[in-house]
Amino acid sequence: MIKKVLTIAGSDSGGGAGIQADLKTFQELGVFGMSAVTAVTAQNTRGVHGVYPMDAAAVASQLDAIGEDLTPDAVKTGMLFNAEIIAAAAEAINKYRWENVVIDPVMIAKGGSTLLQQEAIQAMKEVLIPLAAVITPNIPEAEALTGTQIHTEEDKREACRILHQMGARTCLIKGGHEENGDYSSDLLYDGQAFYEMKSPRIETRHTHGTGCTFSAALAAELAAGRAIRRAAETAKTFIQAAIEDTLEIGSGHGPTNHWAYRKRGTGI
Ligand SMILES: Nc1ncnc2c1ncn2[C@@H]1O[C@H](COP(=O)(O)OP(=O)(O)O)[C@@H](O)[C@H]1O
Numbered sequence: 001m002i003k004k005v006l007t008i009a010g011s012d013s014g015g016g017a018g019i020q021a022d023l024k025t026f027q028e029l030g031v032f033g034m035s036a037v038t039a040v041t042a043q044n045t046r047g048v049h050g051v052y053p054m055d056a057a058a059v060a061s062q063l064d065a066i067g068e069d070l071t072p073d074a075v076k077t078g079m080l081f082n083a084e085i086i087a088a089a090a091e092a093i094n095k096y097r098w099e100n101v102v103i104d105p106v107m108i109a110k111g112g113s114t115l116l117q118q119e120a121i122q123a124m125k126e127v128l129i130p131l132a133a134v135i136t137p138n139i140p141e142a143e144a145l146t147g148t149q150i151h152t153e154e155d156k157r158e159a160c161r162i163l164h165q166m167g168a169r170t171c172l173i174k175g176g177h178e179e180n181g182d183y184s185s186d187l188l189y190d191g192q193a194f195y196e197m198k199s200p201r202i203e204t205r206h207t208h209g210t211g212c213t214f215s216a217a218l219a220a221e222l223a224a225g226r227a228i229r230r231a232a233e234t235a236k237t238f239i240q241a242a243i244e245d246t247l248e249i250g251s252g253h254g255p256t257n258h259w260a261y262r263k264r265g266t267g268i
């Protein structure tokens with residue numbers, strides 16, 4: 001049976017992050033991708049030129065169109081921009097009883113532009129995090145959601161515990177922003193045990209869309225029926241390959257290579 005995955009996220013005209021990264025990743029992992037667009041961004045590898053959010057009613061309408069016909073096997077959320085769009089996403093997830101919900105709490109683009117209004121953070125905590133099978137914050141996002149500061153391994157663990165208490169069944173804090181040099185290490189917590197996924201840090205400026213790509217791979221693997229740890233390991237291998245096999249596109253922070261993982265597996 002064909003597995004279907006829905007992304008609720010913003011469009012990146014540059015093609016490296018947002019729904020474009022998600023749909024490419026879904027395709028690479030053999031699941032059927034669907035999208036509900038929350039905002040259009042005018043963006044390239046140098047930065048964000050403009051953000052044009054959709055009406056929450058337009059987001060709700062896209063979600064109803066999908067919900068009435070095409071039940072997703074997993075859902076991921078990315079850039080949601082404001083509290084109204086967060087409410088529309090949460091309402092659809094509840095109404096259609098969608099499962100395997102991956103919340104990537106996108107807040108700020110790597111260049112510094114705001115992708116989530118400050119006042120929407122509360123809405124995310126109240127209505128969305130309790131629906132999460134997995135939440136995948138980077139370190140600044142985990143700090144903003146938990147009100148803590150993360151410097152040490154124990155700080156990361158504490159942030160995971162808080163996010164789990166907020167209702168996320170699994171918390172996965174990504175280490176791309178870590179100060180420590182040699183490894184990029186992601187920490188998973190399912191309410192019982194911690195599980196660390198560590199890979200050599202790649203020295204590159206081409207990391208635009210790493211978070212989107214990672215969480216899309218995780219959602220695709222959950223849709224395919226994998227258990228959470230195994231899904232997370234595949235997502236980690238997928239993003240490592242995508243960063244390593246750099247495309248050198250654009251003059252700024254370029255995108256990752258979404259076909260690198262498949263290329264390695266099949267020798268294309
Ligand atoms: N330079 C890097 N080398 C290896 N892995 C990286 C690097 N940067 C990010 N990653 C990995 O990419 C994924 C996304 O992490 P991160 O960049 O922190 O997310 P975001 O894009 O949300 O800020 C994580 O699995 C992280 O470990």
Ligand SMILES: Cc1ncc(COP(=O)(O)O)c(N)n1
Nearest residue numbers: 010017018208209210211212
């Ligand atoms: C539309 C959109 N969504 C998300 C991101 C975050 O990108 P990253 O994965 O690099 O944090 C982005 N730059 N644009």
